[in-house]
Amino acid sequence: MLPKLLTEVVLGNRVDATSYEDACDRIQAWAEARNSCYVVAANVHVVMTAYWQRQYQQVINRASLVTPDGMPLVWALRLLGIKDQTRVYGPDLMLTWCDRAAQLGMPIYLYGGTESMLEKLRHNLTQQFPGLAIASSYAPPFRPLTLEEELADVQRINDSGAAVVFVGLGCPKQEEWMARQQGKVTAVMIGVGAAFSFHSGEVAQAPRWMMKVGLEWVYRFLQEPRRLWQRYCINNPAFVVLFSLQLLRHWLRLK
DSSP states (O other), rough: OOOEEEEEEEEEEEEEEEEEEEEEEEEEHHHHHTTOEEEEOOOHHHHHHHHHEEEEEHHHHTTEEEOOHHHHHHHHHHTOOOTOOOOHHHHHHHHHHHHHHHHTTTTTEEESSSSHHHHHHHHHHHSSTTTEEEEEEEEOOOOOHHHHHHHHHHHHHHTTTOEEEEEEOOOOOOHHHHHHHTOOOOOOOOOOOTTHHHHSSSSSOOOOHHHHOOHHHHHHHHSHHHHHHHHHIIIHHHHHHHHHHHHHHHHHHHH
8 A cells, every 4th residue: 555645735736745766666556557647747847837827737736646856846845844855856767667667577668759869768778777678669740649649649558568658748748648648548657858868868967966956957058048048037036936925825824
C-alpha cells in the first residue's frame, strides 16, 4: 500500500511532497497494475502557464503525481510547511526510473522529439542502463495532430507493451496530450520536458551547482534567449510577486 501523498497548492496548482524513490515506487505500482495515468514535473513555467490558463491548471491538478521539478517550487513547499522537501527534477526522474526499469525488466516508450534525437537518446540510455528495454519510440510531427493520428499513436504505444511512456513534447503540449490519452494508453505517462534534448546530448544541461541554487534558468536563457525570454523575464518575476502574496496570506492565517 502506497503512503498517502502530502500535497500543497502553489498559485492554484497542486504540488506533491515526494522524492525520487517515492515517485518511482508509485510509478512502479501503477505500471504493474496497468493503470492509465500521468505524472507532471512542475516548474515555474508550468505553474505560471496554468495560472494564466485555468483549463491547463485542471490538467495539472488531475495528474496522479505532480513533482516539484524546479527549485522555486521546492522553496515554496518548504515555506508552506514541508521543511524537508527536495527537488524531483524531470530529467533526473527519467534516469532514476530507467535504472529501476532495467532491473525490473519493465519496457519504456519514448514519445516526442525528432527521429535523430530519439536515435541518440536510445543509444545513450541503453549504454547507461544495460538491460533497459526500450519497446519503441516515435517522433510526432510538430503540428496539432488529427484525431486519427492520435488514435494511431495510442495504438502504437499499446501494441509495444510499454509499461511507462516518457513524453517529451514540452509544456503545455505534453501535459495536454497525456490528459487526452488517460484511459486510452495502458501505461504510466511521464512528462519530462527537455529531458530528451539533454539525455540525447543535443542540449547541454546547466552545471549542478547552478541547479542547486536555482540559477538553471540563467544558463538555459543564455543558450536560447530568443525562445525563452518571455518564460524567464515575465513568468519568473510574476511568480515571485504572486507567491509572495500567497505566502503572506498563509502566514497571516497561522497567526
